[in-house]
Amino acid sequence: MNRRQFLNLSLVGLSGLPSISGAANVGSHASNRLLILVELKGGNDGLNTVVPYTDRLYYQARPKLAIPAADVLRLDHQLGFNPAMRALLPIWEQGELAVIQGVGYASPNLSHFRSIEIWETASNSQQYLNQGWLSRQFLHLPLASRMIADGVILGSQELGPLAGGARALVLSDPASFIKQARLAAGAAPATNPALAHLLKIENDIRGAAQGLGGNAALQTTFPEHGFGKTVKTACEVLAINRNIGALRLTLGGFDTHSNQRQIQDRLLKELAEGLSALRSGLRELSIWQDCLVLTYAEFGRRVAENRSGGTDHGTANVHFALGGKVKGGFFGSAPDFTDLDADNLRYQIDFRQLYATACRFCWNDTGEAGLGGRFPELAII
Amino acid sequence: MRFVLYGLLLFARIGFAAPLGEEGARHLLNRSGFGASPQEVTMFARLERAMAVDQLLAQAQSVAMTPPPGWVNEPLSRRGEAMTEEEKVMRLEEQKQRGFELRGWWLAEMASTASPLTERMTLFWHNHFTSSMQKVKHGQLMYRQNLLLRQHALGSFSDLLHGAAKDPAMLIYLDGVRNLKGEPNENFSREVMELFTLGEGRYTENDIREAARAFTGWGVDRDSGEFRFRRNQHDDGSKTILGQTGNFDGDDVLDLLLGRPETADFITRKLWREFVSPVADEREVRRLATVFRSNRYQIKPLLQGLFMSEAFWAGANRGSLVKSPIELTVGTLRTFELRPPDWRPVIQVNRAMGQDLFNPPNVKGWPGGDAWINSQTLLLRKQTLLRPFVGPPMRGDAEADSRRFENRRARMELHLSRWLDQLGNDMVRATRLLLPLPADSLPVGTASDRISALLQHPYYQLK
Numbered sequence: 136m137n138r139r140q141f142l143n144l145s146l147v148g149l150s151g152l153p154s155i156s157g158a159a160n161v162g163s164h165a166s167n168r169l170l171i172l173v174e175l176k177g178g179n180d181g182l183n184t185v186v187p188y189t190d191r192l193y194y195q196a197r198p199k200l201a202i203p204a205a206d207v208l209r210l211d212h213q214l215g216f217n218p219a220m221r222a223l224l225p226i227w228e229q230g231e232l233a234v235i236q237g238v239g240y241a242s243p244n245l246s247h248f249r250s251i252e253i254w255e256t257a258s259n260s261q262q263y264l265n266q267g268w269l270s271r272q273f274l275h276l277p278l279a280s281r282m283i284a285d286g287v288i289l290g291s292q293e294l295g296p297l298a299g300g301a302r303a304l305v306l307s308d309p310a311s312f313i314k315q316a317r318l319a320a321g322a323a324p325a326t327n328p329a330l331a332h333l334l335k336i337e338n339d340i341r342g343a344a345q346g347l348g349g350n351a352a353l354q355t356t357f358p359e360h361g362f363g364k365t366v367k368t369a370c371e372v373l374a375i376n377r378n379i380g381a382l383r384l385t386l387g388g389f390d391t392h393s394n395q396r397q398i399q400d401r402l403l404k405e406l407a408e409g410l411s412a413l414r415s416g417l418r419e420l421s422i423w424q425d426c427l428v429l430t431y432a433e434f435g436r437r438v439a440e441n442r443s444g445g446t447d448h449g450t451a452n453v454h455f456a457l458g459g460k461v462k463g464g465f466f467g468s469a470p471d472f473t474d475l476d477a478d479n480l481r482y483q484i485d486f487r488q489l490y491a492t493a494c495r496f497c498w499n500d501t502g503e504a505g506l507g508g509r510f511p512e513l514a515i516i
Numbered sequence: 517m518r519f520v521l522y523g524l525l526l527f528a529r530i531g532f533a534a535p536l537g538e539e540g541a542r543h544l545l546n547r548s549g550f551g552a553s554p555q556e557v558t559m560f561a562r563l564e565r566a567m568a569v570d571q572l573l574a575q576a577q578s579v580a581m582t583p584p585p586g587w588v589n590e591p592l593s594r595r596g597e598a599m600t601e602e603e604k605v606m607r608l609e610e611q612k613q614r615g616f617e618l619r620g621w622w623l624a625e626m627a628s629t630a631s632p633l634t635e636r637m638t639l640f641w642h643n644h645f646t647s648s649m650q651k652v653k654h655g656q657l658m659y660r661q662n663l664l665l666r667q668h669a670l671g672s673f674s675d676l677l678h679g680a681a682k683d684p685a686m687l688i689y690l691d692g693v694r695n696l697k698g699e700p701n702e703n704f705s706r707e708v709m710e711l712f713t714l715g716e717g718r719y720t721e722n723d724i725r726e727a728a729r730a731f732t733g734w735g736v737d738r739d740s741g742e743f744r745f746r747r748n749q750h751d752d753g754s755k756t757i758l759g760q761t762g763n764f765d766g767d768d769v770l771d772l773l774l775g776r777p778e779t780a781d782f783i784t785r786k787l788w789r790e791f792v793s794p795v796a797d798e799r800e801v802r803r804l805a806t807v808f809r810s811n812r813y814q815i816k817p818l819l820q821g822l823f824m825s826e827a828f829w830a831g832a833n834r835g836s837l838v839k840s841p842i843e844l845t846v847g848t849l850r851t852f853e854l855r856p857p858d859w860r861p862v863i864q865v866n867r868a869m870g871q872d873l874f875n876p877p878n879v880k881g882w883p884g885g886d887a888w889i890n891s892q893t894l895l896l897r898k899q900t901l902l903r904p905f906v907g908p909p910m911r912g913d914a915e916a917d918s919r920r921f922e923n924r925r926a927r928m929e930l931h932l933s934r935w936l937d938q939l940g941n942d943m944v945r946a947t948r949l950l951l952p953l954p955a956d957s958l959p960v961g962t963a964s965d966r967i968s969a970l971l972q973h974p975y976y977q978l979k
Contacts, residue, residue, distance in 0.1 A: 329837060
C-alpha cells in the first residue's frame with residue numbers, strides 16, 4: 136500500500152468512527168449483512184471431509200487412509216461426511232449448508248504461504264498483491280458509519296483478507312480489550328510505514344473500544360475445545376455489538392503430512408461442533424438469516440495418500456457455505472479421479488466466485504473492487 | 517584476511533571517522549542486539565562506525581555461557597505405545613516443564629550475553645531453519661538444534677545449511693525421517709528450496725519431487741537421537757534437479773542450491789529486512805549478495821556490509837522497524853539492567869504477544885515487521901511495559917500482597933532513579949537512549965512516571 140492509499144484509508148477510518156446510536160439493527164439492511172470466514176489453516180483434505188464413498192478410484196488411491204464406505208455419514212448416493220462431522224448433519228438436514236466441490240484456481244501454487252496469499256488477496260496465481268481482498272472491498276465500498284470495525288479476527292494473529300488497510304481488530308476477549316484500550320492513546324506524526332501502521336492500530340482500537348463496552352450473556356453452550364472458544368468469542372462480540380462487517384475465524388493444524396486420520400478427524404469434529412454452536416449462537420442473536428459463513432483454505436491435498444499415513448499438498452478442494460438464507464445441497468461436481476493434473480484434482484469453481492457471492496449477499500455489490508474483476512456468483516443463496 | 521581487507525576497503529570508501537555519539541550508539545546496539553544499557557551506549561558512543569561494527573563482530577561467540585537445564589544430555593525417552601493414560605499425562609507435563617526451562621535458559625542467555633548480536637543471529641536462524649517443540653517433542657533435540665544455530669550463527673551459511681538439514685529436530689519437524697526410498701515425503705525438499713535457500717517460485721514442482729528422492733535415507737537414531745544415514749533407504753538412482761542430472765544425494769542437492777545466485781540474494785534480502793529497513797534497496801542487495809557469495813557464504817562480512825551501508829545509518833530508516841516481542845522484553849530488561857527472578861512470566865507474555873521461542877507458528881517462522889502489531893498485541897505490549905513484568909506472583913493474602921507490591925514499587929523507583937542518575941538525570945539523554953525518533957515533549961514526574969511515559973510512547977515499539 137502506498138502512502139496515498141493509506142491516507143485515503145485513514146480518512147475512511149476516521150469518518151467511519153462510530154457515533155454509538157445504540158441498537159441499530161443490521162439485519163434489516165440487505166447491504167450490511169455479516170460475512171463470517173472460517174479458515175482451515177494448513178490445507179484441509181477435502182477428500183476425507185466429503186467422501187466420494189462409491190468411487191473405486193478413491194479407495195485405490197488411498198488404501199490406508201480412505202474412509203470405509205460403511206463409516207461415511209451418507210448425504211446422497213455418492214457422497215458423505217467424514218464420521219467425525221456428525222454435528223453438521225442437522226444443519227445439512229435443515230437445508231442451510233451448501234457443499235461446494237472443486238474450488239480452486241488456475242495454475243495452482245502448492246506452497247502454503249503463497250497459496251494462502253493468493254486466496255486472501257484474491258489474486259491470480261502469478262499476480263502479487265499486498266492488500267487483503269476485504270481491505271480492497273471496504274476501501275472501495277466503505278461500510279456504514281455506525282460500524283465499529285471492518286473486521287474482527289479470532290483464533291489467529293494474522294489479518295489475512297483484512298490486511299493492508301481495513302479497520303481490523305484482533306480479539307481474544309472483549310472485556311479485557313475494553314480494559315486495555317485506554318492505553319492506545321499515542322499521537323505522533325507518521326513518518327514511516329511502520330509508525331503509520333502502529334498509529335492506525337491505535338486509532339482502530341479507540342474506535343472499536345467505544346462500541347464494545349457492554350454485556351455478552353448468551354444462552355447457547357459452546358464446545359470446550361479451542362475452536363469452540365473461538366466461536367464463543369465471536370458470538371459474544373456480536374452480542375455486544377453487531378456493527379461489524381466481517382469476522383474471520385481460524386482453525387489450524389490441517390497440514391497432515393503424516394498420521395492424518397487421527398489429526399484430521401479431531402479437527403473436523405471441532406469444526407463441525409463449532410459451526411453448529413455458531414449457528415445456535417447466531418440464531419439466539421436473531422442474525423442467522425443475515426449471516427453467510429464460508430470456509431476457505433490454501434489448498435486441498437494430493438489425491439493419493441503418502442507413505443506416512445498422510446497426504447501432501449494438493450489443489451482443488453471442497454468448501455462449505457452456511458447461513459439462514461443459504462440454499463443447502465451440493466454445488467460443483469464430485470471429484471473426477473480419471474482426469475488429474477500431476478496427481479492433483481482439477482478445479483471447476485474459481486474461489487473468487489465464492490467471494491463474489493458473498494459480496495452480493497452481504498453488501499449487494501459485484502465485488503469487482505475487492506476481487507479485481509467480475510466472477511460469476513454461485514446459486515447457493 | 518579477506519574479511520579484514522574488505523573492512524579496510526569499506527573504511528577507506530566511507531572515510532569519515534567521527535564518533536557515533538549516543539544516538540548512533542543506541543541505534544547500532546538496538547538494531548544489532550536487545551536494547552542497550554547506558555553503560556553500553558556510553559562505551560560505543562566514543563567509537564567511530566567502522567570500529568564499532570568491527571567490535572560487535574569481534575565479540576561474536578559460538579557457544580552459550582548460561583548453564584543449560586540438567587536434562588539436555590539425557591537419552592531420548594521412547595514414545596511408548598504401551599504407556600498408560602497416567603504415564604502419558606506425566607510425559608506431557610514433563611514436556612511442558614522442559615519447554616519452560618529451555619525457553620528460560622535461552623532468554624537468560626539473551627539477557628546476560630556479552631554478545632547480543634550472537635543471540636540475535638541465533639534467533640534469526642531459529643526463525644529461518646524453523647523447528648517447533650510442538651512437533652519435535654524432545655527438548656534435548658531442540659536444545660541441540662539451538663547450539664548448532666549458535667555455532668554457525670556468524671560463521672558459514674553453507675556449514676549452517678548442511679548442519680541444519682541433518683539436524684535431528686529438523687529431520688523430525690519436516691518429516692525427513694519419513695522420507696524413504698520409494699516412499700518419498702516432499703515436506704523438507706519443498707521448504708529447503710522455498711524458505712531456506714532459493715525463495716518461492718525459483719524452482720519447479722518437479723525439482724521438489726526429485727530432490728525429495730535425493731534426501732531419502734536421512735534419519736535419526738532412535739537411541740542416541742543423532743543423525744543417521746540409512747543406506748538401504750536411500751534412493752541412489754539418477755535425479756534431475758534445477759536442470760542438472762546425476763546420482764545426487766542430499767548434500768549434493770544442498771550444494772546445488774548454494775551454487776545458485778538466488779540463494780545469496782534470498783538470504784541477503786532477509787537480513788536486510790532484519791537489520792536495515794523493511795524494503796530492500798535492490799542495488800545494495802545485489803552488491804551485498806555478491807559479497808556474500810564470493811566470500812563462500814561467510815556471514816560476518818555480509819553483516820559488516822549491512823551495518824556499514826549508508827541505508828543502515830540513514831535518518832529516513834531510523835525507527836522504521838518494529839521490535840519483536842523478544843526484542844521488546846529482553847531489550848527492556850537489558851536497557852534497565854533488570855533480571856527477573858523467574859522467566860516464566862516473560863515467556864508467557866512473549867507467547868501472548870506472538871513470539872513463543874522454540875515454537876514458531878509454522879515453517880515460515882514469525883512473519884515479523886508490521887505483523888507483530890495488531891490491536892491485541894499492541895495493547896498487550898503497552899500493558900506489559902506499564903508494570904515491570906517481573907512482579908511477584910499474587911499469593912492470595914491481600915494484605916501481604918499489597919505490602920509486597922508497595923515494596924517492589926519502592927525498589928523499582930530507586931532502581932530507575934539510579935538509572936537516570938547515570939545519565940545525569942537528563943531527560944533529553946534518557947529520551948535519546950529509549951526512543952529511535954525525537955519525541956515532541958519531555959515527560960515529568962517521578963523516575964518511574966517519566967520512564968513509563970517514554971515506554972508508552974509509540975516510538976518505543978520501534979527500533
